[in-house]
Amino acid sequence: MSSIPTATVSRLVTYLRILGALDEEGVARTSSEHLAREAHVSAFQVRKDLAYFGRFGTRGAGYSVPTLRGELMRILGLTRPWNIAIVGVGRLGEALADYPNLERYDFRLRAAFDVDPAKIGRPVGGLTVRHLDELPRVAAEEELDIGLLTVPSEAAQEAADALYAAGVHGVLNFSPTVIDAPDGMHVEPVDFLAGLKRVSFYLQQPSPEEEPA
Amino acid sequence: MSSIPTATVSRLVTYLRILGALDEEGVARTSSEHLAREAHVSAFQVRKDLAYFGRFGTRGAGYSVPTLRGELMRILGLTRPWNIAIVGVGRLGEALADYPNLERYDFRLRAAFDVDPAKIGRPVGGLTVRHLDELPRVAAEEELDIGLLTVPSEAAQEAADALYAAGVHGVLNFSPTVIDAPDGMHVEPVDFLAGLKRVSFYLQQPSPEEEPA
Numbered sequence: 311m312s313s314i315p316t317a318t319v320s321r322l323v324t325y326l327r328i329l330g331a332l333d334e335e336g337v338a339r340t341s342s343e344h345l346a347r348e349a350h351v352s353a354f355q356v357r358k359d360l361a362y363f364g365r366f367g368t369r370g371a372g373y374s375v376p377t378l379r380g381e382l383m384r385i386l387g388l389t390r391p392w393n394i395a396i397v398g399v400g401r402l403g404e405a406l407a408d409y410p411n412l413e414r415y416d417f418r419l420r421a422a423f424d425v426d427p428a429k430i431g432r433p434v435g436g437l438t439v440r441h442l443d444e445l446p447r448v449a450a451e452e453e454l455d456i457g458l459l460t461v462p463s464e465a466a467q468e469a470a471d472a473l474y475a476a477g478v479h480g481v482l483n484f485s486p487t488v489i490d491a492p493d494g495m496h497v498e499p500v501d502f503l504a505g506l507k508r509v510s511f512y513l514q515q516p517s518p519e520e521e522p523a
Numbered sequence: 524m525s526s527i528p529t530a531t532v533s534r535l536v537t538y539l540r541i542l543g544a545l546d547e548e549g550v551a552r553t554s555s556e557h558l559a560r561e562a563h564v565s566a567f568q569v570r571k572d573l574a575y576f577g578r579f580g581t582r583g584a585g586y587s588v589p590t591l592r593g594e595l596m597r598i599l600g601l602t603r604p605w606n607i608a609i610v611g612v613g614r615l616g617e618a619l620a621d622y623p624n625l626e627r628y629d630f631r632l633r634a635a636f637d638v639d640p641a642k643i644g645r646p647v648g649g650l651t652v653r654h655l656d657e658l659p660r661v662a663a664e665e666e667l668d669i670g671l672l673t674v675p676s677e678a679a680q681e682a683a684d685a686l687y688a689a690g691v692h693g694v695l696n697f698s699p700t701v702i703d704a705p706d707g708m709h710v711e712p713v714d715f716l717a718g719l720k721r722v723s724f725y726l727q728q729p730s731p732e733e734e735p736a
Contacts, residue, residue, distance in 0.1 A: 314728075315563045316721075323720045350528045386720050387727030394719075405615035409715065411699045417719055456722055480722040482715070486624045496725035498718045502622065502695070505711045506607075506630055507536045507599050508529075509669055509693040512709035514600030515527075 318359045322382055324349045325356070329379040341372035388415050395421040395454045395478065397469050398461035399429050399439050402484055406458055407435025420452040425465075442472060449476035456480040463487040470497065531572045535595055537562045538569070542592040554585035601628050608634040608667045608691065610682050611674035612642050612652050615697055619671055620648025633665040638678075655685060662689035669693040676700040683710065 328348045332340055342353040349356070360366050363385050367373040383389050394412075396403045399422050406412075412419060422434050423442045432439045440448060448454070457473040459466055459481050466485035473481060474495050481497040483489055491497040541561045545553055555566040562569070573579050576598050580586040596602050607625070609616045612635050619625075625632060635647045636655045645652045653661060661667065670686040672679055672694050679698035686694060687708050694710040696702055704710040 314724075317563045319721050319724050320717075322724070323717045326720070327717075350530045385724070387723040388720060390727070392719075392723055392726070401614040401618035401621075405613065405618060406715070408614075409699070411716060412719075415716065415720065415723075417716075455726060456719065480726045482718050482722055486622070496722055498722045500713070500715060500718050502619070502713060503624060503628065503630075504533075504536045504540075505695050505713050506605075506625075506669065507539070507601060507628065508532050509695055509709055509711045510600040510605055510628075511527075511532050511535070511598070513605070513668060513693045514603070 314362055318362060319386075321349060321351060321355070321359050322386060325359070326379065326382045326386065326388075329375055329382065332375045333379055337375055339372050340375050340378075342367065344372075391416040391418050392455045392480075393418050393420045393453050394456045394458060395419075395423060395445075395449070395452075395473075396434070396458045396460060397423045397442065397445075397473065398459065398465070399424040399426075399432075399434055400460060400462075403458070403460040404434055406460065406484075407437070417456070420454060421448050423448075442469070445472055445478075446476045449473075449478055454478045456482065459483045459485055459489075461485060470495075527575055531575060532599075534562060534564065534568070534572050535599060538572070539592065539595040539599065539601075542588055542595065545588045546592055550588055552585050553588050553591075555580070557585075604629040604631050605668045605693075606631050606633045606666050607669045607671060608632075608636060608658075608662070608665075608686075609647070609671045609673060610636045610655065610658075610686065611672065611678070612637040612639075612645075612647050613673060613675075616671070616673040617647055619673065619697075620650070630669070633667060634661050636661075655682070658685055658691075659689045662686075662691055667691045669695065672696045672698055672702075674698060683708075 325345050328345055342356040345356045346353040366378055366381060394417050396407055407419060407422060419435055422437050422439050423445055424430065424439050425442050429439045430441050455478065457478050459469055461469045463485045466487050467489060470481055470489045474492055479495045482500060483497050484500050489497045538558050541558055555569040558569045559566040579591055579594060607630050609620055620632060620635060632648055635650050635652050636658055637643065637652050638655050642652050643654050670691050672682055674682045676698045679700050680702060683694055683702045687705055692708045696710050696712045702710045
């Protein structure tokens with residue numbers, strides 16, 4: 311399904327977040343214009359993004375919030391559970407093992423791997439750290455779907471290759487390095503620096519009161 | 524500068540990453556079309572995003588890679604150093620203190636804070652953990668610009684308020700909670716779950732070979 315732009319997928323996740331907030335506030339209906347305003351895109355873009363997946367709204371009447379929310383969850387594959395493994399039990403891996411909200415969307419932490427003998431057998435997030443050599447067997451047993459890659463940069467490609475070989479075709483990559491993903495594997499980078507650069511942009515803008523009158 | 528859409532700022536960061544890669548490959552010139560393809564947006568969108576900040580390319584000749592890269596760094600405020608503090612020295616805070624590449628764009632880690640007496644005085648990332656009560660004084664002394672918020676969710680708003688009161692107006696929020704930011708403060712969320720939802724989308728798409736012929 312390479313025909314769906316990655317930017318569209320990112321925006322679907324944003325629309326879902328907005329719809330979730332509306333739903334929790336008890337708002338029954340919304341519009342492309344409202345979603346657009348909240349997501350900082352054009353209403354045309356909202357309609358175009360949704361049009362990849364069918365027709366959802368009614369011209370003039372907008373969208374049913376719970377219906378569109380449910381449709382987006384289905385489109386994003388969030389109506390089924392995903393089994394997750396942490397690969398690299400350093401401080402970041404340990405922090406993620408205890409990350410709240412992971413199970414809110416049925417992301418289930420099923421395994422944790424490392425290669426450091428001092429870490430194997432230790433508890434983390436209710437699991438026991440296993441050696442990465444056990445990945446193929448554990449991936450099959452636990453039906454692992456997604457790896458959280460929290461190994462050092464220099465070990466990231468090899469660990470991603472091991473995940474692919476074990477049939478784990480989704481990766482959230484926390485290493486500050488680009489993974490060369492084989493066809494059929496999806497690697498999503500988590501880039502702290504991109505967030506810092508956005509903060510930088512806003513900080514160096516003149517604040518309104520400092521602008522010349 | 525509320526007139527610049529946040530989505531544009533996110534895309535500028537993406538264009539900068541693409542230009543950095545081209546520059547490192549020794550590519551001298553590029554086009555809206557190339558940037559668009561790499562960023563998964565339209566060439567019209569690229570031109571519109573850049574047009575907020577002036578005229579950069581030459582019709583028919585495209586852009587000079589090093590010139591546009593430098594302009595984007597200037598626009599994003601990345602040609603000056605930013606002083607950073609970690610607020611919340613749990614495992615995530617400790618992991619960030621040692622995060623490589625932080626200094627690549629002149630983000631300088633200057634201070635780390637916690638409220639746990641057991642952590643105060645301990646070393647982290649070449650610094651000594653200080654009590655959050657010292658934030659106002661340290662913020663002035665170290666000219667802190669940005670806080671990496673890695674406290675538990677329930678402490679996030681109070682910590683963000685303390686940063687704002689101390690004159691630290693940029694925040695990268697790692698807590699899975701929404702911060703109510705006062706005017707003049709910019710809070711950028713780092714949302715692991717959004718990345719996982721994008722992975723989920725790609726995993727549940729039928730792979731080409733599985734589609735009916």
